[in-house]
Amino acid sequence: MAKKKTIEEPVRKAGLFEYAPAPESPAAAGDIATSYGHFIGGEFVDSSGSEALKTVNPATEQVLAEFAQGTDEDVDRAVAAARKAFVDWSALPGSERAKYLFRIARIVQERSRELAVLESIDNGKPIRETRDVDLPLVAAHFFYYAGWADKLDYAGYGPNPKPLGVAGQVIPWNFPLLMLAWKIAPALATGNTVVLKPAETTPLTALRFAEICRQAGLPKGVVNIVTGDGRTGAALTAHPDVNKVAFTGSTPVGRAIAKQLAGTRKKLSLELGGKAANIVFDDAPIDQAVEGIVNGIFFNQGHVCCAGSRLLVQESVQDELLDALKRRMATLRVGDPLDKNTDIGAINSAEQLARITALTDAGEAEGAERWSPACELPGTGFWFKPTLFTGVSQAHRIAQEEIFGPVLSVLTFRTPEEAVAKANNTPYGLSAGIWTEKGSRILWMANKLKAGVVWANTFNKFDPTSPFGGYKESGYGREGGRHGLEAYLDV
């Protein structure tokens, strides 16, 4: 048997100051029904088919609810409802559309604790993040685009820009409600109506959002939610009466959608995978760089398309940085997503866990050195220790393929030119990080990096005013900011 290169610290003995459990109450998530249908034309309706899927709490493997596998007929009904609603919705004065969106933003704020807990339960991400990151950004996104609805004449797309019609939107499981906001807010602000399909492992917050649409009094059919797996998504993107397709997810699926839409007049925006380089120079603010690296790859269990999954560290500071990084990783708290002190929650699904495991095994097999801090993982649920690979080269799979988990591949460089060359040496181009105290070098690097978002001396920051999206095979179109309007306007 090949000698494993795994190096693991002995389990840390209990410290003097151990935090007692600080669990958020699961009851705060509100009532979860045993089964869900779709939200079409302003009503919760049963599927035309009988197939049901189950969504589980990835931290406990307990089934939370059953939900419908959307059929072609379901999609058809939803698109028809959206088409019908489009007539009045697009004719509504922008100022009135704006007020609906402001209402939604406010109700999201009011119900943010409920939504945060529900998101943690369905997704596995820590409550600290749903509470402090996801939900505030969801509300902010609606608030931001609400303001655009009656100002489109001034957005730089010519006078009186027109909506496209019905938008078919397919979103991933990593930020279920936030991705919903990124899709629905600009679509509605510009006068489109939507049919949205949430991911098959995380449908619950989208269905809860449907209730918010009702509370806001949103006209029937303006927002429709159809649940299901990839088959439902394909039916939606293929539907002939859809005018706009927006997809966030993997590059292979994005590619398939782009092919499917070839020759149609449907407008397409894609936000796909990434393999971001987080580049640390020897003059970096080292403690903040360590935080940025940790935030870059362990935020949301690394289930982040723009995660800083490749650490490029200047050789002259490698040892010092890796020591500090390991020391910091040892303080990460992995476990119950509802514990307010949890830093890393559960992996979203068994499938994703299997993929992370397979890729990390490949990393070891290819000769990279693996390290994880000692930490005990819960007995049930899907978990993966924060993991570091050193001795990685660009040729390794773990340096090329998106792992989408809490796994960091460490590479080194000697000069800025080499750092840029390695950073850009990927078909992806979503994001990148730069850590140096030298201002002119930051700007030189930022100019050369082929990435839609460059974080300098910070990482994984998001804001509704800030355009987000990739170069190359990370997709096209931008979400957020004035730029985000373009994807939903006939321009």
Place this chain on the structure above:
Amino acid sequence: MSDTTFARLDVFKTYKLYVGGKFPRSESGRVYEVTDAKGEWLANAPLGTRKDARDAVLAARAAVKGWAGTTAYNRGQVLYRVAEMLQGRREQFAAEVAVSEGIGPKKAAALVDAAIDRWVWYAGWTDKVAQIAGGANPVAGPYFNLSTPEPTGVVGIVAPQAGYGHSLLGLVSVIAPAIATGNTVVVAAAADAPLPALSLGEVLATSDVPGGVVNIISGRTADIAPTLASHQDVNALDLTGAIATDGPGAAPALEAAAADTLKRVVRPELDPFAQDWTNAPGTDRLLSFLETKTVWHPMGI
């Protein structure tokens, strides 16, 4: 000396491809006959091949760094220089446009004038586009946040094959906005009207446009365009001239091929034949081959 007068024999031009700033013949060694609207022979044009298209992509890729890296002011001067050079060869182009599109000399001359003016329009845009397409984003935190448009890279262009003014004005209308923002291009010239395109190569070569920034291949669209659509080192595809309704040169097939590497695609108009290239160009094409890069930096002491 001699009182016998002969009509002077004209010197014909050998039309060649324009690749990497040079004028090669097609590597196939083959040509095809270009005729006027009545079917009269005008010239032999190189029958560009897949290999020619690949060579052109190599040249275009090599030129990206320098062209995208030059200052916007400099690019504007270069584009303006193209207008100057085109102005000097106005009569020649008017003749080529007239025979290419089957229109009278007055209309042809007006189209050349419009093409010259279009270079001037885009020359002025080079150092302004970042100001309309980018800007500061007021994020809710202590960060400086700026979005800047950057060129996508290598753009494959299926040149307009239809619409009023397509042979030169249409061609300029697709090339100029792409290169104004720092992209480099490989153009599949209009198969039936390649002469203004091949001559434009000569103008570009004398206009300070670095070699490789614009590459022009004549030949069958169905040979050249699929190579551009499937080439992994092409970042974007302008299908304006993909007018075939079927086969490998048709827009749906090209778009599907482009999807493999997620190229940015500009689709043809619903009715390319109805297009009037004298219409005001707007900024659509200028903004089509740009990537928005957003840079964050903390603000602190």
Place this chain on the structure above:
Amino acid sequence: MSTVAANAPGVAGSGLADVAASEASLRRFLHGLPGVDQVGLEARAASLGTRSIKTTAKAYAIDLAISMIDLTTLEGADTVGKVRALCAKGRTPDPTDPTTPRVAAICVYPDMVATAKDALKGTDIQVASVATAFPAGRAALRVKLADTADAVAAGADEIDMVIDRGAFLSGRYFDVFQEIVAVKEACKRADGSYAHLKVIFETGELQTYDNVRRVSWLAMLAGADFIKTSTGKVAVNATPPVTLLMLEAVRDFRAATGVQVGVKPAGGIKTTKDAMKYLVMVNETLGDDWLTPHWFRFGASSLLNDLLMQRQKLTTGRYSGPDYVTVD
């Protein structure tokens, strides 16, 4: 001046011995320290501030925090009576509950040291004295040294000196260094032992985090036993980020030299919630080695009563009020 540097504990034999050999070398070293990004540092401190400390952990942390307090009175109006009362409070913070721990030290002006020493007889509560023309530090060196020596002679166990911020801000790092070394010498008792030296930076006046990192290293190189944020007499006193930065500095200093230095945030820490945040920072930045009154202190006065009220709440299950803790 290499002899000065060599005398400073923590420097000899650490590989950093030459750092303070000259004005130039000290400056080079301090300016070669990694920079600090303000936004990132503050974000990290804020993030640690969201830790939720409940039940058993809270009970442990409250008692730990009480035991780490340098209970302080530094008023022009201080009297013998006031100091005695404060000492009584320090000995028996909660007369209704004898399991309540004592505070770490009573912190007073030099002229009150003898009073405090007397009032604390029979306990292991330390007497800390501010010195060196506290709080401004604007006096001649000989005055500062005499101030220190007086306090030590009166029995002070610990000396809280202030640095010359003017010298530091004008780049005269070596002067600041030498002054600390000199004050340290003035802490020497007749029996050859030393009073513990805490060095106050007045971080609110140093403005930048880069300055705080530099002054932390400067003070540690000069032999500080503790580094302390503030006098409590200016607008900005201890903050979580500035304390976090100093925690990182003592962590890195021990890694480089093997010498452990304590940290004391002072001023503005008034609530149990605040104290919890600081203890979480210590826990996650330094761990067990610093989680004792020997290595971490709170310079505070009103904090104690809030801790006591929270402690009563944990014991009785009822929320306490200010009338149920003593005011001294």
